[in-house]
Amino acid sequence: MLVESLALVTLALVVEAAIGYPGRVYTAIGHPVTWIGALIAALDRDLNREDASPAARRMAGLLALVAILAVPGALALAVQVVLSGLGLFGLLIAAVLASSLLAQRSLFEHVAAVRDGLREGGLAGGRKAVSMIVGRNPESLDEAGVSRAAIESLAENFSDGIVAPAFWIGLGGLPGGVLYKAANTADSMIGHRTARHGAFGWAAARFDDVINLPASRLTAVLLIIAAALHPQASARKAWAAVRRDAGKHRSPNAGWPEAAMAGALGLRLAGPRTYGDAVVADAWMGDGRAEADAEDVDRALALYRTACALLIGLAALLAVTALALSR
Template sequence: MLVESLAVLTLALLVEAAIGYPGRVYTAIGHPVTWIGALIATLDRDLNRDDASPAVRRAMGVLALVAILAVPGALALALQAILSGFGLLGLLAAAILASSLLAQRSLHEHVAAVRDGLRAEGLAGGRRAVSMIVGRNPESLDEAGVSRAAIESLAENFSDGIVAPAFWMGLGGLPGGVLYKAANTADSMIGHRTPRHDAFGWAAARFDDMINLPASRLGAFLLIVAAALHPWASARAAWAAVRRDAGRHRSPNAGWPEAAMAGALGLRLAGPRTYGETIVNDAWMGDGRAAATAQDVDRALALYRTACALLIGLAALVAITALALSR
């Protein structure tokens, strides 16, 4: 089972890196995240009642999380059981399906659009592109702020959009990846500390923090190794930034890849930020320049590509080792 899961993971990473999630497929049937999102929205509407006490809303949030995991998880288990009967063809089909749970290619495209927007249209183009990937107010950002926001998003989403689903996919195959994606989508939709979701989204937020712990550390490690492979990056500074700053981030996970990226590029990331009308006074990751540029975004993307290649290589190596040990 573990060998099969690791094989699915390796193939899924390769497929997604090559073709991503085709736009025609999205237009025709949507995406697993949109399907899971529809379930979450229904549960939020039906279970998260404004007139209920905080204790009741928290209990309903726990119940909602169980349903959010159980429904797609059961479907994925059934689908994997069916595909496993088709041998190599079924394995390939599972990998193609699992590739939809990864975001190597789309993340690169979205962050590259910020770099290209800054270069082609200046601040206005950068603000427009970065508004597609971050929740902060783009009008409050100067060129350095736009560049930092893009790099921070790249680092954080490398962890929870790629390494985390890959980690759980490697352990549990297609169902493992689906369960992670369901939990992560729940956190993104109801896990924020707003008046409506402070109690109802408590379980989703805490569960997401827990399941992202191993991936955030692995993601930081991959970025540090990637930095060692580029002459203009510093693996030593990346490691120092992780050790010094990762635990100071308001998130128990985001600080790890952000600190690694900041140290590798000689930047300062995170720090005070504005979301809508709310100012978040977060700690700085790294002790380098705060004045990031489009060239820094380009370098961050190069580190990201190398880290993704390292992840694919690691998945293949573990799969081959597991196969050899199973014989």
């Protein structure tokens, strides 16, 4: 089983890097995240009663999380059982399906759009592009703020949009990846400390924190190794930033990739940020300069591409090793 799962994640990473998730497919049938999102929205509407007590809303949120995991997880398990009987052809089909749970290509394109927006449209172009990938108010960002926001998003989403689903696919096959994606989508939709979701989304937020722990650490390691392969980056400073700053982040996971990216590029990331009318006083990751620009976004993208290649290589190496040990 482990051999098949590692082979699956290796193929899925290669497929997604090559073709991404085609726009025509999205237009025709949507995306697994949109399907899971529809389930979450329905449960939020039906179970999250504003007149209930906080304890009752927490229990309702826990039951919702069980359903959010059980429904897509059961479907994925059924699909995997069917495909496992089809040999190599089934593995290839499963890899195509699993590739939809990864986001190497789309993440690169979204962050590259911020770089291009700054270069071609100045601050207005950068603000428009960055508004597509971050929740903070783009009008409050100057060029350095836009650039930092893009790089932070790249680092954090490399962890929870690529490394984490790859990690769980490698351990649990297609069901493992689907379960991760369901939990992560739940966190992004209801795992907020707001009046509506503070209690109802508590279980989803805490569960997401736990399942992202291994991937966030692995992401930092991949970025540190990638920095060692780039003459304009520093693996030593990346490691130092992770050791010094990762634990200071308000998230138990986001600080690891952000600190690694900041140290590698000689930047300061995170820090105080504005979301709507609220100011989040987060700690700085890295001790470099805060005045980032489009060239720094470009350097971050180069580091990211190398780290993605390292992830694919690691998955392939583990698959080959597991196969050898199983014989």
